[in-house]
Amino acid sequence: MSLTIFNALVAVVAAIAFAALNAAYLVWAERRGAGRIQRRPGPNVNGPLGLLQPPADGLKLMAKQLTIPGGADKALFVVAPVLAMVPAIMSFVTIPFSDTIVAHSMNIGVLMLFAFASLGGLAILFAGWGSRNKYGVMASVRAVSQSISYEIPMLITVITIVMITGTMNLKDMVAAQAGGFWNWNFFPSFSSPLMPISFLLFFVCTLAETNRAPFDLGEAESELVAGFHTEYGSMGFGLFFMGEYANIVIGTSLMTILFLGGWNCPFGLYPGVWWFLIKVYLLIFSFIWIRWTFPRTTIYGLLNLSWKILIPISLFNLLLTAGLLKVF
Amino acid sequence: MTMTNESVKQALRDLFPDPVPVVDEPASEDAEEKEETRTNGVLERDHAAYGYDIDVQLDPGELLAAVMIVDKAGFFLESITGVDWIKNDQLEAVYDFSRYDFDTCRIVIRTRTPRSTPKIPTISKVYPGAGWHERETHDFFGIKFDGHPHLVPLLLPEDADFHPLLKDFKP
């Protein structure tokens, strides 16, 4: 009994450490990457290559006073940043980084991940509503409609994968893709010829779910100032920031597991956690790349994309896969 | 000058019952005296020397009629401003109109109103863009634009009760 509690504690601490470290250094990577893209150096003063910038930023954020605006709903205002961070950390518990490195392998891991992902929308709603700021309310309304619209095609796509692999356990899903890159779900098979499109769809949905540019309408700074976290300073803002990056890691991890064969090597050599991390960071780099290349979409363009294009395509893919599975 | 502009000029001239002769103000160098003002009417100006072609002076009552002629001929509103002729105890409002096409022609319409009760009808019904210009002129000179829908300070603070471009303004 005590051993299981100890194990669980270690797992949670490791998950928090991984999430926090990733969040901190993804900010650094984002800024350096943006610097490269924009032909400027980016942060390069603190430490070699500016590697001490994230701790400096963290210290600065933690040292600042946390102000609660007058008229704000205190409970919601305080709960919101925590609610943004906690589900992100909890999601790490069920993600398998390799055959052995997984905090807790669950048979319904996929379901749990999506349950936690939906909580993220709630955090934004709380933050916007609780801060009693018109920009915040507008942003949170946008963010909620956005996360509802994009969860649907995302889940339908996942159902397709679940049908192919026949399991909801993330570890088994990766195991089903072992062997070589031709076994990955990314590539079309007889039973699901539209898989590359599904991947693209899932990629777009992840961008939207994590509120990343070009879908960062919840914090569209040119019209809504800073969106739902307009009133947040100090570590409240810091938690939102970390939550965003933690969500990116989760989203890309999920993409890796569902489509890119997890920790499997493309050629069947030396499977292990390094392959997983390489794939994840490549995907994250593409996120950064997209953010610094594209302008922002409009809210109606975003909703149109989901309801008129992504949902019909994902539904069609689901039906096609179901039919073909019956045939083959 | 082209046909359109000739017809506009004629239409503006018709506003005045006794059109000839229009006397320009004398170019006196003596600034101490009360200045001779020009009579109402239409003057043609040399564009190279002054920057405008037609110079109209009229009473505030005829302003709307003149502006409607200009509007009908397709001119756009360039600006509205005021001049404080303190020696004559008058405020002048100056309206500039110009054309988008190549019949280059700038029309200046001037109208004067007593300094103590400065009142001029608004032209914002004809040119909605005049709204801001009239508010600005009201800010700077205190000219009341009759019928203006929203004559509150634009560039000056909301509670401003001074008019900085009046010549007797002391900051």
Added chain:
Amino acid sequence: MSGPIHIQPGETFTLNVGPQHPATHGVLRVKMEMDGEYIVKAETVLGYIHRMHELMGENRTYPQVLPNLSRLDYLGALGYTHGHVLVIERAAGIEVPERAEYIRAITVELNRIASHLFWFGAFVMDLGGFTPLMYAIEDREYILDILEAVTGSRLTYCYYRFGGLYNDVDDDFISATRAFIPRMRKQLKKYDALVTGNIIFRKRLDGIGIIPAEMCRKYGATGPVSRGAGIDFDVRKNEPYSVYSEFDFDTPVYHECDSLARYKVRMDEMEQSLRIIEQGLDKLPDGPIMPKKKPKLIKPPKGDYYQAVETARGSFGIRLVSDGSKNAYRFKLRSPTYSNMSLFDEACEGMLIMDALAMMGSLDLVIPEIDR
């Protein structure tokens, strides 16, 4: 989706966009009556950076006012000082040597490109794309360096004098400008590929933010705003001043009236400015840069003078009422953005806030120039 909608009264809230807001690029405030994301009614509130340049113009001598003009519009300052020297030269009858006129045209056009470049970057940033701003600023830096070497300042130039220039250009200026032209042409192609062709960018601007020609006329909009509404109006062509009649250049006109048309007008204008600079450098005559005889004290004769110039933002006009003394009796500045902005209240009704702010970006606002 972006067309006007009918909203039931009584279910709105007021949103204060500004005076400190990222989209207004300065201290402008728009009081918006909102129904959700839709704007029911907007009222622009000005005056946060009002400095009463017109009164300063009255209580200072003419040369003393000269530096004030470049404080109107910090991005395209040379165009405004150009207007000032032209109206004084017209009033006082000062002849300008040809070389000075050519250098004025070249430097004004360089400044116009710099201004449009900064607008381009800021506009794309308004739409959420941050990277083009950095590219645009890098190119603008070349122009600022070139201009700094001859004028002595980088932003608020005071380079023109009544009758000529402060100093002559040197060979470095000419070679640097010549080298800049092909570089800028290459960059313009790059911007075209990076931004103009971007599907998200086009979707946000195409057919959105309509400002029709009739509205332009009623509000007196000029410059790229009116040219984007299909009006072929450019003071440099319609009312040629300086040596602009000597140059062969086109006025880019688009008839779509939307934000994309205004964007395209400005992008094409940079190319036309490059053409003017190229021709100016080819034709640049030798000679003095200041007239031989110039009155020591500038006292224009009594009268009422007007001068319009085409700045980066539109038609800038100065009305000078002189009473024959060394100060102006009345010094009216007709700033183009003032008229361009005045139509915003009417144009944005019924629009979504993000489309309205994209339209505001396409008007190219410089707030100190509106407030004067």
